Amino acid sequence: MSRNSTRSGDDDAIAELRKRVSQLEAEMQESRRLNRRLAEMTDLLQELLLPAAKQDTTAIAAAVSRLNQAL
Amino acid sequence: MLSVDRLGIHIQAATDHAVDVGFDGRRVWSFWTLRDTTAEPGSLLAEWPPPLRPFLDGSTRLTVTDHLSGMTLYDAEVALGSAGGRIAVDNARGNPLGIDKSGKLTQTFDTRGDDDVASLLDAMGIAFGALQDFGMDAFLAYGSLLGAVRSGRLIGHDSDADLGYVSRHEHPYDVIMESMALRRAVEATGLRTRRYSSSAFKVLVDEADGSIRGLDVFGGFLMGGDLHLMGELSVPFQRDWLLPLSTVTLEGRPFPAPAQPERLLEATYGANWRVPDPAYHYQTPRLTDRRLSGWFREGSSFERKWEARFAPVAHTVPSEGPSSLARLVVEREGIPARVVDLGWGRGGDALWFARQGSAVTGFDYAQRSSIGVRRTAEQEKLDVRSERLNFLDVRSWMSQASRLAHEQGPRTIFCRQVIEATTAFGRDGVWRFCDMVLRDGGRLYLEFHSGPRSRHGKDLLAVLPIDLVTKEIEDRGGRITEVSKGSQNDDDRPICQLVVEWQRPQSRPDDRSGGTDEQELNQVR
Numbered sequence: 001m002s003r004n005s006t007r008s009g010d011d012d013a014i015a016e017l018r019k020r021v022s023q024l025e026a027e028m029q030e031s032r033r034l035n036r037r038l039a040e041m042t043d044l045l046q047e048l049l050l051p052a053a054k055q056d057t058t059a060i061a062a063a064v065s066r067l068n069q070a071l
Numbered sequence: 072m073l074s075v076d077r078l079g080i081h082i083q084a085a086t087d088h089a090v091d092v093g094f095d096g097r098r099v100w101s102f103w104t105l106r107d108t109t110a111e112p113g114s115l116l117a118e119w120p121p122p123l124r125p126f127l128d129g130s131t132r133l134t135v136t137d138h139l140s141g142m143t144l145y146d147a148e149v150a151l152g153s154a155g156g157r158i159a160v161d162n163a164r165g166n167p168l169g170i171d172k173s174g175k176l177t178q179t180f181d182t183r184g185d186d187d188v189a190s191l192l193d194a195m196g197i198a199f200g201a202l203q204d205f206g207m208d209a210f211l212a213y214g215s216l217l218g219a220v221r222s223g224r225l226i227g228h229d230s231d232a233d234l235g236y237v238s239r240h241e242h243p244y245d246v247i248m249e250s251m252a253l254r255r256a257v258e259a260t261g262l263r264t265r266r267y268s269s270s271a272f273k274v275l276v277d278e279a280d281g282s283i284r285g286l287d288v289f290g291g292f293l294m295g296g297d298l299h300l301m302g303e304l305s306v307p308f309q310r311d312w313l314l315p316l317s318t319v320t321l322e323g324r325p326f327p328a329p330a331q332p333e334r335l336l337e338a339t340y341g342a343n344w345r346v347p348d349p350a351y352h353y354q355t356p357r358l359t360d361r362r363l364s365g366w367f368r369e370g371s372s373f374e375r376k377w378e379a380r381f382a383p384v385a386h387t388v389p390s391e392g393p394s395s396l397a398r399l400v401v402e403r404e405g406i407p408a409r410v411v412d413l414g415w416g417r418g419g420d421a422l423w424f425a426r427q428g429s430a431v432t433g434f435d436y437a438q439r440s441s442i443g444v445r446r447t448a449e450q451e452k453l454d455v456r457s458e459r460l461n462f463l464d465v466r467s468w469m470s471q472a473s474r475l476a477h478e479q480g481p482r483t484i485f486c487r488q489v490i491e492a493t494t495a496f497g498r499d500g501v502w503r504f505c506d507m508v509l510r511d512g513g514r515l516y517l518e519f520h521s522g523p524r525s526r527h528g529k530d531l532l533a534v535l536p537i538d539l540v541t542k543e544i545e546d547r548g549g550r551i552t553e554v555s556k557g558s559q560n561d562d563d564r565p566i567c568q569l570v571v572e573w574q575r576p577q578s579r580p581d582d583r584s585g586g587t588d589e590q591e592l593n594q595v596r
Contacts, residue, residue, distance in 0.1 A: 025361070032243070032365030036269050039247035040465040048470060057477070064470040068459040070258045071251075071266060071467055 043067075073145040075133055077152070079118040082108065082135075082144075089138040089350050094131040098181055099123065099160050100170040101138060101228060101349035122176035126160045128152030138349050171230040172214070172351050181227030188225065191284065192324050194276035195232050197262065198286045199327065201274065202236055205256045209236040210316055210327045212289055212300065213339060219321040220332050221345060228349040231287060234274075235300055237313050238292035243366040246270050246292045253290075269367040271301040290367075298338070301367060305359040306338040373492060373531055374436045374461075380531065381417055381440035388443045389419030396487045396518040396568055397423060399555070403570065404514070407483040411475065411508065413460070413501065414489030418444030424485075425453035434460035434471065462493050462500035472507035481512030490540065491519050491532040498540075502547035509573040515549070521556065521567035537567050549573050 047067055051059035074081045080092065084104035092100040100120060102108070108115035119127060129152060135145035151158065160168050160176070167182035180188065195215075202209035211219055212235030218226040238246045250270045257264055257274060266272040270290030275283050291300035298308030312334040319328040329335045336344040340351070378385075393401075397420045400407065407429050412421045415433035418441040425431045425448055433441060438459055448455035461467040475482070484505055490498050505515045522534040541551055553570035 029361065029365040032362070035243040035366055036247055037465065039244050039251065039269070043248060043251050044466040044469055047466075048473070060477075061474065064474045065458075066255065067466050067470050068461075070254045070264060071461060071464045 073135060074114075075145070075147075075149050075151075077119075077127065079116050080135065080145075081111070081114045081116055083114050084108075089348055090144065091134075091136045091138050091349060093134040093136065094158055094160060096132070096134070097167060098169055098179075098228070098349075103350050106352075107350060120170050120174060120176075122174070123160065123170060126158055128154040129156045129158040131158040138347060169228065171228060172349075172353075175230075177230045179228050179230045180225040188322055190278055191225075191232060192322055194274075194278075194284050194286060195234070195326065196324075197276055198234055198257075198274040198288065201257045201260050201262055202234070202253070202288065204260070205253050206239075207236040207253065208314055208316055208327075209234055209288075210313075210329050211235075211319065211321065211332075212335070213303075215321065215326075216319070216328060216332055217336055217340065217344065219319040219326065219328065220336060221347070223320050224322060226347075231285070233287050233289065235289040235291055237298075237300075238270075238290060240292060241294045243270075243292075246290060247367070250290050268301060268363075271367070299363065299366075301363060303353055303355050303359065303363075304339060305356075305362055308334070308338065376531055377416075377437035377492075378439045381437070384417065384443070385440050386443045386446075388422060388447050389417050391419065393423040394420050394487060394518075395557075396420070396485065396516055399568060399570075400424075400483060400485060400516050401427075403516075403553075404483055409480065409482040411482050411484045413484060413486040413504070414492070415441060416488075417441055418448075418455075418457075420485065420487065421455060422448060422453070425455045426451070430454040430456075432456045432458060432475070434458050436461040436467075462497040462504070465500070468500045468504045469507075472504045475508045476510070479511075482508065483513055484508060484515040486515060487518040488520070488532060490517070491535055495543075498543060499547070502544055502549060505571070506548055506573050512574060514552070515569070515571040515573070517569040517571060519567055521565050534564075540567070541569070544569070544571055 044067070047063050048060065051063050073083075082104060087103050087105035089101055089103055091098045092102070100123060102117045104115065104117075108117045110116075130148060130150045133145065133147060133149040134143060136143050162168055162178070166178055168176045169179040169182055171177050171179050199209055210216070211233070213233035214226050214229040214231070215233045218224055218229065238249055240246050240249055247269045250272070254264050254266060254272055263275040264272045265275060265285065272288055273285040274288055275285050278284055289301040291298060291304070293299075293308065293310055293313075296307055296309075297305055298313070299305045312331045313329045315330055316327045317330050317332065318325045319332060320326075333344075339353075400410075406427045407424070410421065410424045410429045410431045412418070412424075412431060412433045415421045415435050416437075418433050421431045421433045421441075422444045431454065433444075433455065435441065435457075436459060438457065441457060445455065445457055458471060459467070460471050486501065490501055493501075509515065517540075519540065520532055520534045521537045521540075523536065537554070537556070541554075544551060549571040550573070551569055551571050553568075555568040556565065557568075558565050
């Protein structure tokens with residue numbers, strides 16, 4: 001009886017650990033993805049802030065077009 | 072003992088070795104005698120690869136040859152199917168095809184002529200020049216490096232050229248930034264490119280015969296004693312094994328290579344890299360795949376699949392009339408002065424709106440699908456503008472939204488069967504795009520396939536629960552003023568149409584006031 005309950009306890013612990021590993025893997029992927037999000041935002045600001053600050057609408061349009069043709 | 076029939080090639084083998092299958096003296100396929108076969112009573116069966124099967128109707132002199140020793144294991148006239156002619160594994164232009172390392176039927180190097188190889192080498196020279204002008208240490212990688220080091224020749228069963236570079240940076244964020252700038256620099260030289268991850272892209276080189284050749288450029292970087300190289304590699308590596316670059320010869324021409332090319336080849340293909348393997352399968356370790364995908368691959372789009380789906384009709388104008396969603400727009404708004412068509416596909420509704428007098432901007436990432444409509448709009452001098460937009464890239468939708476937001480006056484956003492074709496991240500981009508563009512007025516007219524969430528096989532359109540979509544919209548500040556449910560004419564799949572406003576400050580989520588006018592339609596027109 002006690003052996004069975006120990007085995008059952010081990011199984012529960014393993015199942016719990018498997019679940020936790022899956023969660024950690026998902027969290028790790030989410031954290032890796034942040035690199036791309038941050039890079040996109042930085043690139044966008046870099047390419048658009050200057051023409052925007054100069055209020056150069058032609059340059060803004062050109063920058064938007066360039067950004068979208070070569071993402 | 073060997074026999075050949077419509078199922079495949081039946082062999083007996085005790086050891087695993089690579090064999091080449093030839094039709095009328097030309098290699099079309101290679102396989103490993105144990106790895107790529109299944110056991111059957113008394114023999115092993117190597118099934119015909121699916122891409123080859125449609126060609127197997129006729130006769131051929133079929134040979135099976137041991138790849139390393141060149142020993143002939145089988146050589147006989149074989150008839151498959153019922154046709155009387157010779158089996159010709161060719162493409163529509165009559166160019167010979169073979170199964171490459173990825174199992175695809177393509178023009179492998181062993182089927183190409185000298186002129187073709189020379190133009191490939193020219194294209195590689197152009198791509199290297201563009202990368203070097205940007206200051207990148209670019210080198211031959213993967214199959215191209217293997218061929219150069221092993222024999223000075225392109226590998227016969229390979230089908231593409233691979234270039235790699237090692238970043239000046241050591242962190243994925245910087246590597247992505249660098250790749251973005253690099254791609255713009257390459258495009259500034261006049262070359263076209265196509266991105267397929269955040270640190271790898273193809274350089275497209277126009278060939279003399281009008282075809283387009285794509286050369287893969289794989290970004291890599293060293294971090295913490297490991298080399299990470301798209302698309303397959305995360306291995307312990309030293310900087311001085313890569314730099315300074317050395318030179319190898321490929322088909323008689325010099326090309327840059329890693330300082331110690333054999334180190335990279337061993338890391339890629341294992342200790343046996345010197346032994347030719349025409350049926351080589353690379354198994355990317357799970358951790359490597361997760362790392363590279365997490366950093367660089369998330370967000371790849373279905374752009375090419377959409378273009379392929381519409382390719383047969385891309386030069387034509389859709390014949391069907393306006394969609395039911397377009398008619399709903401006119402019922403509610405009259406003919407809108409300005410229509411923003413998100414994901415306009417072939418552009419049928421956009422053309423219809425423009426013919427009624429609307430100024431239309433059509434957005435899509437698959438731009439080749441709307442060639443016919445754009446040409447017609449130009450001929451009819453209609454106010455139709457086409458713009459590239461990808462909801463999986465913040466730079467794209469945010470820059471386009473900011474540009475539209477600067478233009479004065481209300482507009483109608485038309486978005487039909489788009490949100491089912493993207494991810495949750497892409498949908499969030501749609502809602503935020505609308506929030507930016509509709510703050511001064513105007514409405515979103517949205518249509519999607521509704522029902523329990525699912526995506527069937529190769530279907531590019533998934534199905535989304537209405538509750539999920541409405542919650543996402545409301546969380547992003549949208550106020551839904553109308554909901555219509557019905558089914559599409561052609562396949563009876565349930566669809567949902569929503570009308571949404573984003574005006575501020577009334578549109579704040581905590582300031583919503585009922586007013587949803589829900590209609591049940593048995594049939595959305």
